[in-house]
Amino acid sequence: MSGSDVRAKKSGLSADIQKRLDAKYNVDQEKQCREWIEAVLGESLPEQEIGKNHFQANLRDGQIICRLINALSPEPLIAKINTQKAAFKQMENIEKFLTACKKFGLQDGDLFQTADLYEAQNMGQVIVALYSLSSVSQKKGYSGPSIGVKMSTQNKRNFTDEQLNQGKAVIGLQMGTNQGASQAGMNIGKTRAIMD
Numbered sequence: 001m002s003g004s005d006v007r008a009k010k011s012g013l014s015a016d017i018q019k020r021l022d023a024k025y026n027v028d029q030e031k032q033c034r035e036w037i038e039a040v041l042g043e044s045l046p047e048q049e050i051g052k053n054h055f056q057a058n059l060r061d062g063q064i065i066c067r068l069i070n071a072l073s074p075e076p077l078i079a080k081i082n083t084q085k086a087a088f089k090q091m092e093n094i095e096k097f098l099t100a101c102k103k104f105g106l107q108d109g110d111l112f113q114t115a116d117l118y119e120a121q122n123m124g125q126v127i128v129a130l131y132s133l134s135s136v137s138q139k140k141g142y143s144g145p146s147i148g149v150k151m152s153t154q155n156k157r158n159f160t161d162e163q164l165n166q167g168k169a170v171i172g173l174q175m176g177t178n179q180g181a182s183q184a185g186m187n188i189g190k191t192r193a194i195m196d
Contacts, residue, residue: 022052024124030055032147033130037064039145040071056120061085062093069100072137072144077103091118101129105136 010018027050034055038044045058059065063081070076077100082089094114101111110132116122131148139151159167 018121021122021124025052026124026127027051029127029131033127034058036130036134036145036147037068040068052123053120056117056123056126059117059126061090062097062117065097066093066100069097069104069133072133072140072142073100073104074141087118094118101133104133105140106132 009015030052031050034045034050041064045064047054047057063083066078066081070078078096081096082093084090091114094117098111098114102108106129110129112122112125112129117126134146135148135151138146139153
C-alpha cells in the first residue's frame with residue numbers, strides 16, 4: 001500500500017507542491033541508499049524494484065531504519081522495535097528512529113516528518129536523512145560502508161608570532177588596491193548648474 005492509497009488526490013497548490021517534491025526525488029541516490037542499507041544490515045531489502053513507492057514500501061513499517069541506526073551506533077539507541085502491522089505501531093517505529101537520529105547527532109533540517117515516509121509525501125527528504133545518518137555515523141567512529149560526504153573534523157593550526165605579524169603586513173585584495181589612483185577630475189555627464 002503506497003502513500004497514494006492512503007490519502008485523497010491532491011489538487012491546486014497542494015498538487016503543485018507535491019509535483020515539486022516528487023521532482024526532487026533522485027533514483028540514483030535511492031540506489032546508493034539501498035546498497036548502503038543492505039551492506040550495513042547484511043541482508044537484502046524485501047522489495048527489490050527501483051522507484052519511490054517501492055523504496056517507501058521497504059521502509060514504511062520503520063523496522064529496517066530502526067535496525068539500521070542500531071547497527072551504526074556503538075550501543076543500540078532503540079531498545080524495542082515494533083513488529084506489529086498496525087499503522088500506529090509502524091508510525092511509532094518511524095518516530096523512534098527520528099528521536100534516535102537526534103540523539104545520534106543529526107540536525108532537525110536533515111530529518112523528515114513521519115508522514116514523509118509513511119505516506120510517501122516527501123521521499124526525497126527521507127533520502128537526505130539517510131545520507132546525513134551515514135555522514136554522522138562516520139564522524140562517530142563507524143568504519144563500515146558509507147554514502148555521501150564525510151563530515152569535517154577540527155584542523156587546528158598553530159602560528160608563531162612572527163607568522164602572525166607577517167600576515168598583518170599584507171593588504172588583502174578585499175580591501176582594494178588602487179595603486180594611488182583617485183577619482184579627482186572625473187566628470188560623468190553634464191555638470192549641474194545651480195542658480196539662485
